[in-house]
Amino acid sequence: GQNIDQPTEMTATEGAIVQxxxxxxxxxxxxLFWYQQHAGEAPTxxxxxxxxxxxxxxxxxxxxxxxxxxxxxxxxxxxxxxSASYLCAVMDSNYQLIWGAGTKLIIKP
Amino acid sequence: xxVVSQHPSRVICKSGTSVKIECRSLDFQATTMFWYRQFPxxxxxxxxxxxxxxxxxxxxxxxxxxxxxxxxxxxxxxxTVTSAHPEDSSFYIxxxxxxxxxxxxxxFGEGSRLTVL
Numbered sequence: 001g002q003n004i005d006q007p008t009e010m011t012a013t014e015g016a017i018v019q020x021x022x023x024x025x026x027x028x029x030x031x032l033f034w035y036q037q038h039a040g041e042a043p044t045x046x047x048x049x050x051x052x053x054x055x056x057x058x059x060x061x062x063x064x065x066x067x068x069x070x071x072x073x074x075x076x077x078x079x080x081x082x083s084a085s086y087l088c089a090v091m092d093s094n095y096q097l098i099w100g101a102g103t104k105l106i107i108k109p
Numbered sequence: 110x111x112v113v114s115q116h117p118s119r120v121i122c123k124s125g126t127s128v129k130i131e132c133r134s135l136d137f138q139a140t141t142m143f144w145y146r147q148f149p150x151x152x153x154x155x156x157x158x159x160x161x162x163x164x165x166x167x168x169x170x171x172x173x174x175x176x177x178x179x180x181x182x183x184x185x186x187x188x189t190v191t192s193a194h195p196e197d198s199s200f201y202i203x204x205x206x207x208x209x210x211x212x213x214x215x216x217f218g219e220g221s222r223l224t225v226l
Contacts, residue, residue, distance in 0.1 A: 042115075042202050042217035043153070087152065097215070101152040 002026045004100035006088050011106045012078055020073045020086050020103045028093020034062055034073045035087040037102065043087055046073070075105075083107045112136055113205050115218025122193055123226055129189045130221045132203030138183035139205035143215065144176075147200045159186045193225045 003025045012018040024032070031050040035043035049055055049064035049071060061074040073086055088100040112135040122128050132142055140161050145153040157167045157178050165178035175197075177189040186205075190197055200222050204215040 040200075040220075040222075042204075042220040044217070045215070097155070099152045099155075 002090075002092065002098050004088055004090060004098055006086075006100045006103045008101070009104045009106065011108060012075075014078055014080060014107055014109050016078050017074065017076050018078060018105065020075075020088075020105065022071045022073070022088035022100055024069050024071070024088070024090045024098070024100075026090045026092045026098055029066060030091040030093065032062075032064055032071050033089045033091070033097070034060075034071075035089065037085045037087060039084075046086075078107050080107050080109070113139075113203065113216045113218045115203055115221055117221060118219055119222045119224075121224045121226065124194055125192055127189055127191045128193055128223060129187055130201055130203075130223075132186045132188070132205070132218050134184045134205045134216070137205075137207050139186075139207070140183060141206045142180060142186040143204045143206075144178060144186070144188050145202045145204070147202060147220075153202065156188075190223065193223070195225045198223055198225045 006022045031048055033048050034046040036046050037043040047062035049062050052064055052066055054061055054063045059076045064071045085102040085104050087102045089097045091097055114133045114135055116131045120128055142159040144156045146156050147153050155168050156171045157165045159165045159178050159180040161180045161183050167173045175191055180186040200220050202220040203218040
């Protein structure tokens with residue numbers, strides 16, 4: 001079966017760095033996505049990785065290792081507004097998105 | 110960036126009535142739209158894929174007669190929850206794929222919170 005695993009909840013301190021991991025087992029692979037979702041709101045796109053390596057975009061970076069079925073989202077200089085759920089999603093061979101359950105990130109002052 | 114608008118954002122209805130939720134792509138044509146359902150503290154659950162001009166493709170376990178989807182134009186898809194019951198109360202979210210890109214970047218509507226009394 002297809003499976004996306006990510007931690008349920010993480011806590012970090014304002015100004016610090018946090019890494020949210022995602023491992024996956026899917027039928028084929030056509031890219032991995034990270035989305036941010038604030039409570040009661042729809043997700044917003046953060047990043048897309050289809051090749052191995054690190055993609056940096058401002059305070060957020062995303063890493064992919066296809067051979068390991070592994071990705072992480074790195075958030076630097078954490079701000080209180082970064083408190084949200086972070087969803088990992090993989091596009092399978094049928095170009096369907098398989099979603100993880102999300103990681104709730106709590107930022108403390 | 111591309112904008113997807115969803116309406117209404119909140120709706121409360123009585124059990125047994127039907128509710129229609131609209132999803133519009135405001136500045137691009139979306140040949141494919143997706144409808145999701147999300148329960149509290151859970152991930153998005155894909156309900157159906159809506160393709161303009163053809164019947165929607167429903168995921169396993171989703172009742173097509175209960176959740177009617179219409180994608181009559183390249184900018185509008187609608188989800189109608191028929192004969193709603195309290196267990197249908199949920200957060201319904203639509204997304205649209207920009208153009209025919211297979212990179213998969215989806216633009217999401219704001220979501221619609223349905224409460225069935």
